[in-house]
Amino acid sequence: MDAKDVCVEIENDDFYSKFLDESVKPLINENISVTEQVTKLALGIEKLGKSLEKQVLAKHNDLLTQASHFSDLETTLESVQSQVQSLLRGAEKLKDRVHTPYYALENQTRMLERVQTTCNLLRHSSKILALWNKLEGVKDNPAKEAIILFELNELTGDYDFDGIELLQEVLREVQHRRKELLANSTEALQTSLLNGDKTKLLQCFKVFHNLQCTDEQIKNTVQSILNDLKKEIATALNVQMVSIEVKKSSSGRMAPGKANIMNAQDFKIKLWDNIEKLFKVEIYNSCTKVIMLQNVINELHAIGNFRNIAKNFWSNLLVTFANELERSPLNVSQSIEIDFPKLLKCFNDLLSRLKCKDLEMNRSSLTKWENSFLSKSLGKLLEPVRSMWHLSQVPNMDQIDNAIRVIAEALSISLGDKQLSISLANSVAKSIKQMNMEAEQRLSMDSDVAQIIESPTSSQQKNADLCNSLYYFSSQIKRVLVNMNSMLPPESIQIVQNSLKDISSMPILQLFAESIKNSLYIILMTMHDESDLVKADDPSGKTLSCSPYMKELQQFVSRCKDIYLSMFQEKPALNECCMNISVACVERFMLHVCNVRPLSKYGRVKLQIDCKHLETALSPLVSDMTELGDHYRQLKALNLILEKTPQEIAKSQSEGASLPYSLVMMFLFSHAGPQLLAPHTCAGWNIQKLVQWLDTHKNERERLEFVAGALQRYQNHVRQNQITTYDEVYPVLVQLLEDGRKSLKK
Template structure:
């Protein structure tokens, strides 16, 4: 058996495999110890035989390897000897390298010290040279600053401690730099006061060279703000203002000779102090900063300092706000009442400064602005509310007073756009209040539109309310026109929008409805006029019909008695135009359905067309304002002169009247067998008018006429009549053309 087979057999055997694992106990409890020992002996014998077999098979190779061991030991001895020699040589080389390195290091250190010494000497020479030059440029601060900057840079490059000569120079350089900065700072202050721009430029060139521009700007602005703060505090100080008022007051002398301060005098003196403050100290301070900004901006090389003026302005607004906050209640209340004056001071100051990107930060003054707007709204609403307490209709004086308050509110905001917009909203609320109060007192019952008896007290009251509201709105509009060039467009638009929906039209529409109903009743009587069916010879001197005379008297009476009560011309004009349009429309519908109608009757109806313009003249100045309705009336007037063939031709060429109305009119030329559409339907003329009013669509009206033509056609066929009425083909053609047009 081969060695591999023996090893595999032992590894795969369950008993022997346990002895190959160190962590497992080899004893098997199921087999006795004797049997285990015997089996182990068998395994050992197998391994022994296997080893013997291998030794016998490879004994030559084993002998050869044994002989080579002595050769290997000899070679190892030789290598060890050579290694010892190599170590001795390496130690000698190391000693040689260390000695060279130490020598090189010493020489390098010496060279470095020589170079430092040379640089120190070179810098010292340059320092002394610059120091000597510094004496010659005492009158030129810019050059002096440049030399001092170079000296400072040279001193900062190396440590010159221990060099007595340079120590003295360094002390003098520092002293001279400080002295130059102090002199330039002082020159800066005097130049700002005098407005000397060249000297300011010179100062900032020095600051830039000495790298102190930012610090100098910060200190200068801080100093200006500090001075302004003191002046603001003094101007708002209640005690100082009181003392000044007492010195100049003409108030009465109380017992003990104590001069009682008048509240009005105090208010006047306070605002005088504030206005003088803005015109004096604050303006001068702002001009200093603006000049500072302009000089710094002109010197681009010194850096970016573009927000000097803006930051100063924000700080100024903040300081003024804080001082107001700390001021006594008297001063704060004066600011609340006359807040626009404060804004005016700020805005006038900004206009004087002419500096871009500067605007009032309203967030600092929100407290006073809100209080002012609240009080202003109360002032605007108070006269509107009070005018309704005692009287049912406000008087003109009361309305004028309310308009005056509105005018004052808009006027005080002229200096500030945002405040003007806010006050415009308050004005809009007062206008809305006026409108609401008026509407609550108007009576909208059905009896307020009666036009039979003289105007009732309720009708007169409605008219007076509408006229009062109209007078109020017209006065507001006049104020807007007068102030439009001064007020912002947004403010004007806000107030105008609040006036849009205010009109006397709702009340006038009640009258218009009653008038239109009465007009329709009067026009209905034209069907009872006997002259339309008479066979007289037509002539040019035919008088108008009685119903038209009645209509003329009725319209004139309504205008003089009822409509004339209202002063709102715009609403009155709309109402009158609406009445006139309805009147013309009703007249045309009745005229086109008038049957029978003789040639004399057509001339009579043509005269009525002309007289209708006379009837409407009291309420319509220019008939052209009626547009299509007036053109339809003229078209009907021309239609009455033409034959059916001419009517069809003119309709084909384009006319103002609709096809349905023209076809209804042509039925008056036909015989009795071709009945009118409403007669076919079994309607009277009143039912026809109701149907036409509820069916404005031309398609519905054409189908209505088509029904009458179809019925006539069926009648002809059923009765086998030889010929159609001569108007019938014309009506069919017009029906077809009308349908095509749709």
């Protein structure tokens, strides 16, 4: 049987396989007796032995070759082992040759080091003794004594002088002298700060500088000042001590039944007395000490982080004050919130007294109380505004005056602090916005809100009253700003003024203005129905009156001003509204005058009279017509061209008349014959359609082209009908058209 087959047979046999498992101990099969098991094991061993013999016989040459190789390997290993032993002996000899000089060099180096140390000790001892002798001669000069003591301290710190009896007493005395000098200088520092003796303070810091302990002394001094100040702040804000003082001061003068009420007020007064005294005395004195420290250090030109002593102290002071305030009882914190401007005034007054450019108010640590104060201030500002609006009623003057008083108080309590003033100005702006919003919500926008036929309706009267209330509110605030102009920051004034820009009667007045203008347009439209404008009579020597439509216009304007516009008290808005109506009336009047067809000489004289009466008609709206500017000049120019010939009109235009070329050309068509049709007649429009077109086409170039179309049509008509001569006005119109186009290119 092949060896491989024997192995497979043993591995697959249940009995033999148990002996192949290395991790588990084979168990004797209870079904087979011990004798049978031994016999089977012997049989298996025999099979394996025969298999091994077969393999040995089959591979005997290879086995012999390997056995010879083992002999060669043993020989080689023996040779290597002898060489290794030889190498170890050589390394041992080399170690002895290296170690011997190394140990000798090490001993010599140690000896040299000890010699050098000894020399240094001797040299330092010599210097110490020399400086000690020198120290004896400078007892009356602390600055020089400090220099010598610092050098001695540096020398003694480099080496250990224990055991040198010659120096022991000297070193002890040096340490004693240094401590004594430092203690005396520290005491002198405190005394100098208390007395404000800058010269003595300078000497102290020279000692500290020479002892190289300036930084430590400054930190200790400033921290000591800050700790003392912290106690003073805590005492000033101590509600129990304040209450005791209040009771002591009030025990003999108040009735028992009123004690609580009076004590609350007295407590507030006493608390602020303590705070004001704290700033005027304790904090001021502490700050002056630190500033003196800063100035002395600056004079010494000390190197280090000594340029921000006062600035850092001030920052720590603010934080300390805020922390103590945070730990104070609720009623103290509430008093600070209510009267926060007083606290800011204490800080600002303190800074003014100190006059130190390095100190500035950093209110970040006081943000909590400032925000609370601003929140309450905003509530106080909004409360009278909201309370005056009940249902749909219009607020009365007393209610508005109350709101103005609150606003004036809010602006006045911020005087002296720019940032607080700006914050309160923003709160005032919010109250103004609230006032305007409340009024806008109550304005009526019914269909009859702009009627000008009957007497003012209740809606119109209510709108006018609302506008007048807003105007009174706005004007009173402006008066307050004028009175405080020199005290309030420009930024605060600008914030409040900007919030007032939205308050105006103009939106409601504009509704009336549109209604009035529309009625005026209708009245002016009747100009074309006046029979006097086409009369062939000679006007010379006759006394003529204005046209009926002008009389109607005059009555209408006067009525509107007296009945409707007079309800409003805001003069700036009212003047703007009246100016708007007047300008529109003048524009529309000139447009109609220049487009009346036909127009006789008699009619031109009538229109001249109407021009003059238009000024009278508009006088209720505009007391001085010159305020209309270009429109007034154009009205005067129109009055003049009514009596001129076309040639004279063209000449005046070339000389710089104020009327637009398009308007003058439209007027000149009234001097032409029936063949030269007016522009709107050529277009097949009536006068109403012409006015609509001109309202939407105010550009002078478009209007000139509109007139040019009528001239081109007339020219085509002449050519088609072979008419030998043009209308005498035609050349004038052509020249004006050319001049008008040139003027647009300039």
